[in-house]
Amino acid sequence: MNVLLLGSGGREHAFAHFIANSNQLDKLFIAPGNAGTSQVGQNVSLNPLDFDAVWEFCIKNSIQLLVPGNEDPLVNGIVDFIQQKCEGSDYKISVAGPDKYASQLEGSKSFAKEFMMQNNVPTAAYKKFDSNNLSEIEGFLKTLSAPYVLKADGLAAGKGVIITEDFEEALNICKKMIINKTFGEASSTVVIEEFLKGIEISVFVVSDGKDYHILGSAKDYKRILENDKGPNTGGMGSVSPVPFADEVFMNKVKSQIVEPSLNGLNAAGHPYKGFMFLGLMNDNGNPKVIEYNVRMGDPETESIFPRLKTDMLALLNGVANGKLKEIDFNLDKRTAVCVFLVSEGYPGSVEKGIPMTIELDTNDDDQFVFHAGTRELDEKVLTNGGRVVAVTKLANSLEEAREKTYKAIERIQFTGKNYRKDIGNDLIRYIK
Ligand code: AMP
Numbered sequence: 445m446n447v448l449l450l451g452s453g454g455r456e457h458a459f460a461h462f463i464a465n466s467n468q469l470d471k472l473f474i475a476p477g478n479a480g481t482s483q484v485g486q487n488v489s490l491n492p493l494d495f496d497a498v499w500e501f502c503i504k505n506s507i508q509l510l511v512p513g514n515e516d517p518l519v520n521g522i523v524d525f526i527q528q529k530c531e532g533s534d535y536k537i538s539v540a541g542p543d544k545y546a547s548q549l550e551g552s553k554s555f556a557k558e559f560m561m562q563n564n565v566p567t568a569a570y571k572k573f574d575s576n577n578l579s580e581i582e583g584f585l586k587t588l589s590a591p592y593v594l595k596a597d598g599l600a601a602g603k604g605v606i607i608t609e610d611f612e613e614a615l616n617i618c619k620k621m622i623i624n625k626t627f628g629e630a631s632s633t634v635v636i637e638e639f640l641k642g643i644e645i646s647v648f649v650v651s652d653g654k655d656y657h658i659l660g661s662a663k664d665y666k667r668i669l670e671n672d673k674g675p676n677t678g679g680m681g682s683v684s685p686v687p688f689a690d691e692v693f694m695n696k697v698k699s700q701i702v703e704p705s706l707n708g709l710n711a712a713g714h715p716y717k718g719f720m721f722l723g724l725m726n727d728n729g730n731p732k733v734i735e736y737n738v739r740m741g742d743p744e745t746e747s748i749f750p751r752l753k754t755d756m757l758a759l760l761n762g763v764a765n766g767k768l769k770e771i772d773f774n775l776d777k778r779t780a781v782c783v784f785l786v787s788e789g790y791p792g793s794v795e796k797g798i799p800m801t802i803e804l805d806t807n808d809d810d811q812f813v814f815h816a817g818t819r820e821l822d823e824k825v826l827t828n829g830g831r832v833v834a835v836t837k838l839a840n841s842l843e844e845a846r847e848k849t850y851k852a853i854e855r856i857q858f859t860g861k862n863y864r865k866d867i868g869n870d871l872i873r874y875i876k
C-alpha cells in the first residue's frame with residue numbers, strides 16, 4: 445500500500461514510524477515531514493491545505509491511503525474533497541479522518557457545545573455570543589462565578605482560550621474578541637462557559653463509523669516550567685496510561701461520552717471515521733468534556749502509539765474502510781513516558797540550525813525518539829524550531845519509565861537543550 449501522511453510534527457513522526465513498521469507498506473510519503481520522517485519515508489514539499497495539489501500528488505504516486513495528521517486539512521474538508529474527486533474518477537483513495545461536518549467538533553466550539561447538549565454529553569454550561577447579542581454578555585457572566593472561561597469559536601492555533609478571575613476583564617476581553625476580532629474571524633463568535641474544576645486527562649478513540657476502540661488515556665504537560673508554571677507550550681511531555689483513569693472512570697467515559705458522541709454523529713448522517721481526542725476534566729470521578737479534537741494529540745501520540753500492539757496500517761485502513769472489527773486490537777499494559785527536548789528561549793523565539801547528536805540504541809524496542817522541530821542538512825540533524833525531539837520509554841511502572849526516559853535524554857545533545865524534569869511526577873500518588 446502507498447501512503448501519504450500530512451504534517452510535520454512529533455505526532456507525524458510517530459505515525460510515520462509505526463506505518464513504516466507495517467509489512468503492508470509499499471511506499472510512505474510525508475508532506476512536508478521533518479528529519480525524523482525522512483528516516484522512514486520520503487518527505488515531499490506539498491502544502492497539506494492545497495487540496496488540488498494533494499490530489500494530483502496522490503494520482504501521480506498511486507496513493508491508496510491518505511492520513512491527515514493535524515486538524516487544518518480536516519476542518520477545511522479534505523475528506524469531502526477527496527471523496528468528490530474519487531466519485532468522478534476511476535481512482536479510489538481512502539482517507540483516515542472525519543468529514544467536514546464531524547470535524548466541526550474541533551473547528552467550532554459552539555457547534556461542539558450544541559452537539560453535546562443535544563446528545564446529553566456532560567460538559568460545562570455555556571452561552572455563545574456574537575455582534576448581535578453583545579448586550580447580553582454582562583448578564584450571562586453574572587450567572588457564573590470566577591474564573592471566567594472565554595473561547596474563540598473557530599480554530600486559533602491553540603491560543604483562543606482566555607481564563608480570567610476578573611469580572612470586568614472578562615467582560616472587556618469578550619467584547620474585544622468579538623468587535624476587534626482579536627483572533628480574526630475565529631473570534632467573531634465567542635463561547636463563554638462555566639469553569640470546570642478537577643484534573644485534566646485526554647482520552648483517545650479510534651472509530652470507523654461503526655465500531656470503536658479506546659486507544660488509551662494520556663496526560664500532557666503544557667506549561668514550560670516545572671509544577672505547571674510559566675507560559676503555555678505545544679506540550680513538554682506526556683504519560684500514558686493515566687493512573688487515575690481506572691476501569692470505573694473509563695466505563696463512564698465510554699457510556700456517557702464516547703458512545704453518545706459517535707451515535708450522535710451517526711444519527712446526523714456523518715459516521716465518524718478517524719481519531720477522536722477527548723479533552724476531559726475528571727470532576728471527582730466524573731468525566732466532563734472540555735473539548736473535542738478530530739485528530740491525535742501532540743505530545744500524547746508520542747506516548748500512546750508506542751503502547752499500540754496493532755499493525756498501524758491495518759488500523760488506519762480499517763478506520764478508513766469500515767473494517768475495524770476485523771482487526772486484532774491490542775494495547776500494551778505498560779506505561780510510556782514522553783519528554784520533549786526544546787530549544788533555549790522556547791516558547792519565545794529560538795535560534796534554529798543548531799547541530800544535534802543523537803546517540804541512542806536503535807535496537808531497543810522500548811525506546812523511541814520522535815522528531816518535531818528538526819531538519820536534515822548534509823546528513824546532519826539540525827534543530828529547526830522550539831519543540832525539537834520527544835523521547836519516549838516504555839516500562840513496567842511509571843517510576844521506571846520516568847527513570848529510563850530521563851536517562852535516555854542524556855544521550856541527545858544540542859546547545860540550549862531544555863526540558864521539564866517533572867513529567868509524570870504528579871501522577872505517582874494515584875498509583876494503586
Ligand atoms: P481548549 O482549547 O478548549 O482545550 O482549552 C484550553 C485549556 O483551557 C484546556 O486544556 C483547559 O486547561 C482550559 N479550559 C478550557 N475550558 C475550561 C473550562 N470550562 N474549565 C476549566 N478549564 C478550562
Ligand code: GLY
Binds near residue numbers: 744
Ligand atoms: N496536546 C494537545 C493537543 O494536541 O491539542
